[in-house]
Amino acid sequence: MATRDDMEQSKDEGTSNTRHIHAAGSRLTSQCRNIIMNVFQYFNSQGPSKTMKEIIKATATATQVSERTIYRIKSEKMKSSDGIIHSPLPRKRKSTVVDNLDSFDRDCVRRDILSFYDRGDRPTLANLLAKVREPPTNFTGSRSSLYKIVRNLGFRYKKVTSGRKILMERQDIIITRNKYLRELKRNRESPKPRPEVFVDETWVNQNLTVEKCWTNEDGSVGPTTKLGRGSRFIIVHAGSDEGFVPGALLMFKSKNGSKGDYHDSMDNERFKMWLEEQLLPNIKKESLIIIDNAPYHSKIINKVPTSSNRKAQIIDWLVLNNIDHDPSFTKLELLQLCQRHKEIQKYEIDEIAAHYGHKVLRLPPYHCIFNPIELIWAQVKTEIKKRNSNSDQSLKIVEKITKEAVEASRNPYALRAVLRIGIVAEQL
Known part of the structure; x- marks a missing residue:
């Protein structure tokens, strides 16, 4: 038979154990x-x-x-x-503001920085933060988040001739942008301009829906939506001032779920297959295909040697590309010679397009504002949110809604988007 002391000890042990059942902050x-x-x-x-x-x-x-x-x-x-x-309901974990900004919003931040110089002012993080909080950017992040975004856009806070520090755009980005704008202007002013075809990728989450709607105080009335982002669809498409290219829509489920973005799910082989089977057969002859600098767009077939290559491999590259050289040069001298001829590198995508009579033009880094499809993606996603506001958010339903939203993007809207991009290009 248990004694009173045993019962008290058991009671104390039970009380000690229950004290840890509910941790502070747990549901x-x-x-x-x-x-x-x-x-x-x-x-x-x-x-x-x-x-x-x-x-x-x-x-x-x-x-x-x-x-x-x-x-x-x-x-x-x-x-x-x-x-x-x-x-x-479980609390949704908010992602960092830096991850919430898509490429279009980041380009709005870039334009806000450049607008200071247009007015003769000097941008600082303080006055830039006040500027980007206004429409159309509507930035809600902190000063430190804005600092990270600005650096990722290629700006550095450095000294100028006056000795004061201001935000300066990287010189290589400025050169690349000027080169792109000159090439675009040369095509448009030529006697026989090539039709411009813009290519872009985006993604759509399975549970993408409206963030606000009319409901009652306790939230019991309103659309029934699923928690989390769900699976993710990757979308690849091309368009011009006539609208999206018929037959060029590529849509597939991401292998990484809702993590990362479309850059983590696309690869060179998939993009090359789409280019040859869906894009090139459906665009006008001798088109100008405009793409960004994503890694899967930029596979080089005759890459310039680096210090990791042997001297014999460096000489083989020079011979293959018909570059005069002296085999008695040291490895370092041969590498410097290769770097001076870096412009002869050829991209695999460019060569495929050239085989069919087309030409590829690459956007300058961090300048998605020059791609009008970015504006149309916003319209497409708004339409998906409106129609995806119920409990039936299966993959087949979301895929059907997405395809219909893409096809519903009207040609006049595409024309206005292209014209708007043209205005921005002329301003720069």
């Missing part, structure tokens, strides 16, 4: 909440001699949760229409 399930209310009702039925505060305190001691939690659960039960306390 209580509906079962735990109803048990807590049963304990509260038990103490409340023992007689009217105790005050409510004493009953709450006794319940908190018995259940090892805070008195504030008891008050909250008691209030939830009183508001519940069926008398059952349900588990609270």
Whole structure:
């Protein structure tokens, strides 16, 4: 038979164990909440001699949760229409502001920086933060997040001739942008301009839907949506001032779920297959295909040697590309000679397009604003959000809605997008 001391020891051990059942900040399930209310009702039925505060305190001691939690659960039960306390919805973990900005928003930040110089002002993080909080950027992040974005856009805070530090755009980006604009202008002013075809990629999450709608105070009325982002579809398409190219839509499920972006799911082989089978057969002859500098667009077939190559391999590259050289040169001298002829590198995509009579023009880095499809993607995603606001968010339904939203992008809108990009190019 157990003695009183044994029973007290067992009681102490049980109490010690229950103290760790509910960690601070963790969610209580509906079962735990109803048990807590049963304990509260038990103490409340023992007689009217105790005050409510004493009953709450006794319940908190018995259940090892805070008195504030008891008050909250008691209030939830009183508001519940069926008398059952349900588990609270899991809190969504907010991603960092830097990850929330898509390529179009980042380019808006770039234009805000350049607008300071257009007015003769000097941008700093303080006045830039005030500027980007306004429409159309509507940036909601902190100063440190803006600092990271600005650096990723190719700007550096450095000294100028006056000795003061201001934001300066990298010289290589300026040169690349000027080269692109000159090439584009040369094509448009030529007697026989090539038709411009813009290529771009984006993604759509399975649970993409509206963020706000009309509902009542407790949120019980409104669309039923799933938690999380769900699976992700990658979209590849091309368009011109006549709209999207017929038959050029490529849409597939990402192998990485909702992590990363389309750069993590696309590769050179998939893009090359799309180019040869869906794009080139459906565009006009001798088109100008405009793409960005994504890695899967930029596979080089005659890459310039580096220091990791042997001297014999460097000489073979020079011979293959008909570059005069002296085999008695040191490896370092041969590498310098290769770097001076770096412009002869050929991209695999460019060679495929040239075989069919087309030409490829690459956008300058960090300048998606020059791609009008970026504007159309915003329209497409807005339409998907409107139509994807119900509980039936299966992959087939989302895929169907996405394809219909892409096809519904009207030609006049595409023309306005191209004209807007042309205005921006002329301003620069």
